[in-house]
Amino acid sequence: MIRLSGVSRTFSGRSGTVEALRGIDLDVADGEFVAILGRSGCGKSTLLRIIAGLLPATDGLVSVAGEPVTRARQDIAMLFQRPALLPWRSVLDNVLLPVELFGWRRAKHRARALELLEMAGLGGFEKRLPHELSGGMQQRVSLCRSLVGNPRVLLMDEPFSALDALTRQELSVELQRVHMENRSTIVFVTHSIDEAVLLADRVVVLSPRPGRLRKVVDIDIPRPRTLGRNDHLEEVARCSADLHELLMERERPDAAPESGRASLVEPPRAQAEDLATAGKGQ
Amino acid sequence: MIRLSGVSRTFSGRSGTVEALRGIDLDVADGEFVAILGRSGCGKSTLLRIIAGLLPATDGLVSVAGEPVTRARQDIAMLFQRPALLPWRSVLDNVLLPVELFGWRRAKHRARALELLEMAGLGGFEKRLPHELSGGMQQRVSLCRSLVGNPRVLLMDEPFSALDALTRQELSVELQRVHMENRSTIVFVTHSIDEAVLLADRVVVLSPRPGRLRKVVDIDIPRPRTLGRNDHLEEVARCSADLHELLMERERPDAAPESGRASLVEPPRAQAEDLATAGKGQ
């Protein structure tokens, strides 16, 4: 579904250049749920923007559903790190924005939007303006907006970062449901290892500046998964520990991608046609 | 240091009123580290704003250091939920903003600001403008800004929400150091139970809309504390479990503050002159 090869991105400003991403190779299969972990500033948001067609890569190839990415597509929904709500629109109208832009009938999707808001615990706030909401509530509105169009691909940038544990859990369950029902492909940036292990089929770990593929960890736990209450506690613990270690690792002196990482990558999952190719060059 | 009694706050807009806080009674001792936990939208940010003197309470009394709060004070630093960086100022200049406003000498505090930025992993980004930073980096700049003035009281609204585990941990250590060295009073809003247990002397749990004091949990683990590696694993686990349960609890039908909560509150800590008074009314 999503294929990145050798994707790099450099930002150049007045005060020098920043190499945000270097040589990212990644294939995400149709219907796969990939989580991206990495230190703050390692290029996760940049990567999502490149996939969404919002930012050109300075190098490398990006394609979605076989087509090279040159601009945003309606079947890809992006949930930004900041809520990015239109301040003049009510909560409901914000959620319905994609519907309007896609030229769909508002009336038809109103019920769905209200349902999503209800699910996100925002029932009763439909008519409020964004500035009347708390930070976490705004983030949930943005989540509802990204879900309302039933996108084939969902790119989510820390969607639960401002939420409490209970809300997080409820929404995780909902997200899994959406993922399984719609068979949508999801790329999910998070800082929570638990969340990554709970939700993802594969977890991509990026190394810090410049962001390179540090490792790809497969999570082979059957769905639906719930926090705490499943039969795969051991597996979960192992994955979590692995990821924790990967993240906690201080930067290497040479700062080059680890060459021996393939060993940790699990064999390809049955339903995925595209394999994760993690490594420098191809 | 901080004394709230019967503090309530109602927002009234075009589309009806929202009762954000109801009858909050809370005393925070000088040098105490209080964490606030609660569901998204339960009024945590509102509470901090009221303490900071940025928002009037619709009812109740607020005082800091014995003086009723009527406006912001220079010895209280507020770290907002959103980074709120001045987009035209470089990272360093943003951090130095309080110094300038307090009429201190810039040159004197420049080294301190650079040190803070280095500590926050932002070395080399001093001259950049905020829009050139990632979300987490912006949050860290905002953290540095709140620390640069060595405030007596620090009000922090989810300061680590956009950060990865490793950065969080590093900054937690640093925050504890600042807290112990400066003996500053800290009120810290977070969604992470681990963080609350790691950092706080007491954890205040708010119930959802309207926000009321659900329970105050004392954490009696000696400082400095580190995640994972301490001798009080059991204590940590107990507190975490308590908090988790409190948070995970579905709203009660009557939604009234639990009356039997005092039982869980531990006896007053020796160094605190002001006791936590948790309960409805006074």
Add this chain to the structure above:
Amino acid sequence: MTEIRSAPRRTSDASTPRGARPARTTDAVRTLVPPLLGLVVTIAVWWLVTEVELVHPMALPPPQDVLSAFTASSDRLIEQTTLTATETLIGFGLSTVAGVLIGLLLAGSRFAARMFSPLLVAVNSVPKIALAPLLVVTLGWGQPPILTMVFLLCFFPIVLATATGLTTTPAELAELARSLDASWWQAFRKVRLPAALPQIFVGLKVAMPLAAIGAVMGEFQAGEGGLGYEIVQSLGIGDSPTAWAAILLIALFSILLYAVLTLLERLALPWVRATTSAR
């Protein structure tokens, strides 16, 4: 700890304590007293200046003379005011539409912006009196040249404000529109235009008094009535009190139209007051 209610400066959100009902009349007082005070002060200063003969009554007649000039021909003056105000309004309406469209064009294409901006600045910087012959010769008398004059005087602020507003959409909202693959028109209608509205309103507020001047200037050249005609006529026969009565009527209806515009802005853009801070 004393019983002092914590009450920092008003914040942007509507934080009125409940139970403060009889605020209605006080609000009206608060809205009306300062402008009235301003009026009184202005008239007092004016009166004083003429009373001590700082300026000769030829140049600035004393207020009482202007008042009696007004009462002497109030019917005619009010009729003229209606005419000029109507022209101002129509011209302003047309200019708003045209100005926003031109602003749209400039915002839509960098090429168009570069190509036409100098021309627009040029047109705007030409003293309009110099264009008078051209106007009357090509458009004759009556509404067309007057409305054109209104347009010429007030289009620029509207164009500039619109173009600026549309090209300074907050990056995060523009990115949102792009991420939804919105067409240019959709992005404009759903995101850029609403985001630009506060800016456009500033342009309109600058343009409003200019529109009044435009109508008056148009009447100077091509009018067959209206306050502009009245002013020229009165000045020609040395009747400066009547001329000043006409001038004040222009000022008065401009203030009124401006106030309406401000009210409209407030009603149309409640979110602006909520997301920004005035003091």
Add this chain to the structure above:
Amino acid sequence: MTEIRSAPRRTSDASTPRGARPARTTDAVRTLVPPLLGLVVTIAVWWLVTEVELVHPMALPPPQDVLSAFTASSDRLIEQTTLTATETLIGFGLSTVAGVLIGLLLAGSRFAARMFSPLLVAVNSVPKIALAPLLVVTLGWGQPPILTMVFLLCFFPIVLATATGLTTTPAELAELARSLDASWWQAFRKVRLPAALPQIFVGLKVAMPLAAIGAVMGEFQAGEGGLGYEIVQSLGIGDSPTAWAAILLIALFSILLYAVLTLLERLALPWVRATTSAR
């Protein structure tokens, strides 16, 4: 998968691929060609209109006549232009200072705003020609009345833009300033003013061409030289080509000053372009 580089529309950040060096000349071309094209088109239309005698040459002389009128007395005209441009610049400078200060006052106090806004609207809506006698009578000839005229014409956009800019500080930045217990002046200098600068620049850009008109109008009444005087004199003896040469010179220096202002804005406010999206 073909070798097509992913290249969505340019985003607001400076995302030029490295190694694109020889962009210098192309940039200059891209900046200069459209306005030149605009100029050529304008002149062509102008020529055509006069060629087919759509308007009488007295109302609009053909370009070639204007050109020869210019060359016939280019020395004098350039001298006059220098004079008028200087007056414009000085007047504009003074108006900027005064306008920003008044804007500041209005932004600082709701009472002042309510009290004086109607007065400012009134002054702005009075046709300035009507004030001419008053000006010369009170201020005599030369610079004072001319600069006053410039001020009267261009202060309003600056005041309104400043007041609007200062009273619509993003709530989160204003709250930050408050949380640091910044004094009114500090909040103004460190937060509100920088935040208002983009808005203020819009005001300045609207005011710039008006300042030129102001200088010319001042010269009409009180000038002893300058392009305004030139226009009156030329029109008086039916020499409309020279009058139009003067008009075009006004337009030309206005465009120049406007361009300088735009450049200044760009240099002073790099962050605006980075945090907003133009297209």
Add this chain to the structure above:
Amino acid sequence: SSDKSEDSKGDGKLEKVTYLTSFGNFGRDAYAWVAKEKGFFKEAGFDVDIKSGQGTGGNIGLVVSGKADFTPVDLTGALLQVGKGEAKDFVAVAAIQQRTMAAIFSTEGKGIATPKDLEGKKVADTAGSVVRLLFPTYARLAGVDASKVQWPNGEASALMGMLGSGAVDGIGQFVVGKPTVEAVTKKKAVMLPYSDVMTDLYGNVLITSSKLAKEKPDMVKRFSEALLKGLDYSLANPAEAGDMLKKNEPTANPQSAAAELQLMEAFVRSAGSGAKAGTLDSQRVARCIALLQGAGSIPAGLTPEQIVDFNLTPKA
């Protein structure tokens, strides 16, 4: 203006005086420059600062407020101001034109040769102009049905263009505008001077403030004599006068200035009255007042003495 040099003549300190032209700096106003260039002012003990005037209304304002000491204004306009009770603080001390130069202009080919031809035509002028104001009276005297003439508005600067482009059939204009009209329209001008039927009406008169007239009558007399000397000289030597204007006023055109002066001569030295340049006749002024009262433009009760100081006017 100081009164130190009250008696000095030609030498010693010169008295500073501000003089305003009637409007702008055209041939019709060249005589002031001539008086200055030829040293007439200096001989009379004046250092004259010549400013560009703004027309009757503005000029009166400047004189009464003391910004200027002398200026020529249209007597009709001045009477209107006084009649409205606006400006009582000035007096006329000399005539510049014995007969009004107000006229209606047309061009050949528009079928206007006599006043009667104006019926059914459009004549443009500024809203408050004397030509427009006195037209009903003119029409009555010339036997024209005033109601059949349309009078659209036009800015002063737009009038020529209107006539040239055929937007109107005639415009109000001073007779000295003839060369300009012909240059602009490229046709022969047809001129209908009001003075043909309103022989009593003066054109411009020199005014000064009542204060100056009262306090320094001598100085006022000296000034108007010097100015009239310049006027005489200009009419006698129009080409030289044109050059002098050009010298002081680079924007002027010496040829058209000379042409204006030639045209003006007949109005300054009124053939009919045969009076010396500058004289003002109380009887005629009274008839001017009556004319305006007849037109309903000013209230009754105005006397010639209220507007003219006959002690100061040049005597025939």
